[in-house]
Amino acid sequence: MQTTLVRQDLASQANAVESRKEAGLPRITDPALQRGAFKSRNPFAAPGNGNGNTNRALVEALANSRIYQEYEKAFSEATGLPLTLRPVESWQLPHHGKRNENRFCHILAQKSRACGECLQVQERLSERAAEEPHTTSCAIGMCDTAVPVRLGDRLIGFLQTGQVFRKKPTRTQFERAVRQVAEWGIDADEKTLEDAYFSTRVISPRQHESIVKLLSIFAQHLSMLSNQVVVQHENAEPPVITRAKEYIHEHQTEELSLGQVARAVNTSTFYFCKMFKKVTGINFTDYLSRVRIEKAKNLLLNPNLRVSEIAFEVGFQSLTHFNRVFKKILGQSPTQYRAQLLGR
Structure with a gap:
């Protein structure tokens, strides 16, 4: 019964996969998604909007796939920006420890209060990006962008990038950021903060638009790939x-x-x-x-x-x-x- 509900929910996406086949496009395959590394039968098969655990398991499978890892590497090398595929509900800093993590943000991550502020920004971003890509700014003035990833009509996660400025930062903005950092209890050398702050990438509106378009296309690709994950994991791991x-x-x-x-x-x-x-x-x-x-x-x-x-x-x-x-x-x-x- 559960599998039937899922397949009905995925009908539109399944048709998209068939359209790719008819158009002569390559089938989306990945050995990592065919190995069934999960404990229960079809753990992604949740009717309606699913639940947090279901979505996290599905996002984890996508993030571990070869196609995502290759895309993430290519995106990071081409743009110099971090990229994360995360579930809707996530209480981890999305870019911490990732390739191209912003140096200034890395310093902030040392204190729980600063982390709390970052997670609040992430929560707001999740709410506003549920229907379409959205960009929001943090207290320091840096921007993050999230693009929704769906399984049929179900929101399962976001492609998120950022830790950038949309305009070249000024000395006044830096001094304001230093005061904010001090309020968060972060004891860091001002020269270190200054070097990290002003080395942050500044992207133009046109560059930002192109980045969002790239991520939106890849999000659609991941949506089709997620269909295969659901179907291919019907048989549980021994x-x-x-x-x-x-x-x-x-x-x-x-x-x-x-x-x-x-x-x-x-x-x-x-x-x-x-x-x-x-x-x-x-x-x-x-x-x-x-x-x-x-x-x-x-x-x-x-x-x-x-x-x-x-x-x-x-x-x-x-x-x-x-x-x-x-x-x-x-x-x-x-x-x-x-x-x-x-x-x-």
Whole structure:
């Protein structure tokens, strides 16, 4: 019954996919969206407007897809701006720790009060961008733009970019921003703030219009892709793989072996190895490495932690191995990644 409701709700989008096929356009496919990495049957199938958990699961699947990651990288390299795909209800700073995060905003993120102000701006932006793209400004004068992403008539999330000025900032505006920062309790060197503030991108109205158009086109693409996610995830991930992933996340800092995880989920090593690769699309070792690197990325945000400490903290037994795996997955060394995040 639930699947029937979803398919009815998605009829218009399904027709759009068929139109692409008839027009000779390539079918939107992504192995990452065909692997069924979810615990319940069709977790995205929610009638009506769905709910927060349903939308978050769907947005997470889209954000992890190859097509989104390639687009995000291309967009960031072409514009120099951060890009985030986030659910409607999100209590995380959208661009923190992302590629091209604004240096001034990164400084503000150190204090919870400043974060609270940013999240209030994000909430207002979500309300105003529910029907169409919208741009709003924060107390510092920087702008963020959100473009809605839909599954049929259902709003599931936003493509969000920004941390930019629409006009060249003045000295008076900077002094006002410094006073605001002081009120938020942020103790930062004024020269550091000044360099970060005036290095912020300034985009013209024409550039802004083009950016919104690009994101709107991609949002439509993601809407069609989300249909495939719903249909392709009707068959749930095997419980043995779900339990294995949970075990890996819980014990990622330990010396984990394929056989150890197989025993933990009560199956043979041979069967588990074959099933894990079939369901996830990557082998056990690569999956474990990616889990550890994701944790390392968060730890690298802390400038007080040495790279060697982080390597052992996330489960690597040597710094050399950590550096090699990190560069293989992210295309740059941990030191380079940290420098990019912290604006050094």
